[in-house]
Amino acid sequence: MGLHNHSKNFAANLAEIDGKRNLVGMAYDEMTGALVEMGLEKFRTKQVWSWIYHHGATDFAQMSTLAKPARDKLAAHFVVARPTISQDQQSTDGTRKWLLKMPDGQEVECVHIPEEDRGALCVSSQVGCTLTCRFCHTGTQRLVRNLEASEIVMQVMLARDKLGEWPSAKDERMLSNIVMMGMGEPLYNYDNVAKALKIIMHGEGIAISKRKITLSTSGVVPMIRQCGEELGVNLAISLHAVTDELRDQIVPINRKYPIKELLQACRDYPSASNARRITFEYIMLKGVNDSAADAKQLVRLLRGIPAKINLIPFNPWPGSAFECPDWDVIEKFGDIVNEAGYASPIRTPRGRDIMAACGQLKSASLRLSATERAAMDKIIAEKELAQGLEQVATA
Numbered sequence: 066m067g068l069h070n071h072s073k074n075f076a077a078n079l080a081e082i083d084g085k086r087n088l089v090g091m092a093y094d095e096m097t098g099a100l101v102e103m104g105l106e107k108f109r110t111k112q113v114w115s116w117i118y119h120h121g122a123t124d125f126a127q128m129s130t131l132a133k134p135a136r137d138k139l140a141a142h143f144v145v146a147r148p149t150i151s152q153d154q155q156s157t158d159g160t161r162k163w164l165l166k167m168p169d170g171q172e173v174e175c176v177h178i179p180e181e182d183r184g185a186l187c188v189s190s191q192v193g194c195t196l197t198c199r200f201c202h203t204g205t206q207r208l209v210r211n212l213e214a215s216e217i218v219m220q221v222m223l224a225r226d227k228l229g230e231w232p233s234a235k236d237e238r239m240l241s242n243i244v245m246m247g248m249g250e251p252l253y254n255y256d257n258v259a260k261a262l263k264i265i266m267h268g269e270g271i272a273i274s275k276r277k278i279t280l281s282t283s284g285v286v287p288m289i290r291q292c293g294e295e296l297g298v299n300l301a302i303s304l305h306a307v308t309d310e311l312r313d314q315i316v317p318i319n320r321k322y323p324i325k326e327l328l329q330a331c332r333d334y335p336s337a338s339n340a341r342r343i344t345f346e347y348i349m350l351k352g353v354n355d356s357a358a359d360a361k362q363l364v365r366l367l368r369g370i371p372a373k374i375n376l377i378p379f380n381p382w383p384g385s386a387f388e389c390p391d392w393d394v395i396e397k398f399g400d401i402v403n404e405a406g407y408a409s410p411i412r413t414p415r416g417r418d419i420m421a422a423c424g425q426l427k428s429a430s431l432r433l434s435a436t437e438r439a440a441m442d443k444i445i446a447e448k449e450l451a452q453g454l455e456q457v458a459t460a
């Protein structure tokens with residue numbers, strides 16, 4: 066099975082909702098075709114596109130630059146859809162997680178992480194994930210399908226609705242960046258992800274630039290170049306281990322595309338430069354990949370690649386087999402990488418209390434039971450207490 070067939074085999078048929086076609090998720094030319102087919106003039110696309118993606122209109126009656134007959138015609142054949150919200154949770158740190166129900170009933174999660182004057186939206190590309198990285202909750206979900214382009218775009222639109230950020234042109238936006246780091250492996254659903262990102266980047270609509278979009282992959286080597294050439298977004302690689310022996314175990318896709326091939330694809334990544342470095346994500350697992358020797362090997366491996374390293378303290382979930390290292394171990398690791406000249410920020414866990422942190426996402430079809438939730442709260446409380454005490458002790 067070719068990589069491209071992957072999309073087709075898993076996709077849901079969401080082209081129609083109540084017998085009407087969803088305009089969200091159509092490429093610009095595709096929308097033109099759909100409008101013309103219904104007897105509308107070609108130039109209407111520009112107006113409709115702007116109403117949908119710049120103003121956030123969901124009702125054709127709002128589209129005041131169109132004459133009434135044109136609006137009626139649109140309303141007769143099309144919808145501007147949104148997913149429904151199954152759950153809307155806010156963390157004590159401001160992180161917000163939406164559990165979104167798609168038209169076929171499947172659910173995915175989407176997380177907004179606010180900073181002082183901007184914010185990132187963590188977008189999902191699949192329901193679940195076919196890969197089974199050992200530390201990742203999403204990988205334990207049984208049900209998997211690809212998201213359609215419309216379902217990817219709709220996550221961004223819904224977040225904009227909720228944050229009150231229409232129209233697009235506002236200078237200071239709390240949804241300024243997009244990270245394809247939610248549920249799923251985006252490069253296993255490349256066609257839909259690419260289509261969605263082109264819509265999101267379109268200058269007359271949502272208009273988030275490729276420089277503000279980061280796609281994270283566990284290492285689907287054959288798709289990396291195309292991603293760089295066609296989309297030019299920032300690349301993040303979930304590396305997590307410095308030997309094939311360990312990476313084979315914790316990131317099983319490594320058995321197919323080992324470290325050497327992965328790093329070569331990074332060296333060849335078209336839009337990488339010193340100004341636009343590739344991010345290497347490195348999850349810190351206690352006693353597994355957190356030694357000083359690992360840090361030194363990491364530096365050796367990345368030589369010659371414009372890179373920055375993001376150290377991610379392991380986020381626990383019920384039943385996970387790993388632990389997060391003590392804070393001083395993470396810092397020591399970071400210092401070694403830093404001294405070698407690489408930026409190595411330690412990612413502060415965000416939204417752990419609502420299970421919105423990296424690797425904790427898993428949709429409601431298998432939602433936490435009350436017992437699991439209690440176990441989770443306990444893990445978090447103990448961890449945070451321990452880290453807090455250590456930080457106090459070392460301050």
Ligand code: SAH
Binds near residue numbers: 200249250
């Ligand atoms: N499938 C893609 C996109 C998901 S990104 C990928 O793996 O890159 C999610 C990021 O969170 C990845 O870097 C992943 O390795 C990391 N992650 C997964 N489980 C985690 C956990 N329990 N704690 C911290 N980070 C985790």
Ligand code: SF4
Binds near residue numbers: 194196
């Ligand atoms: Fe899938 Fe990424 Fe989780 Fe691995 S870390 S199971 S690739 S979502």
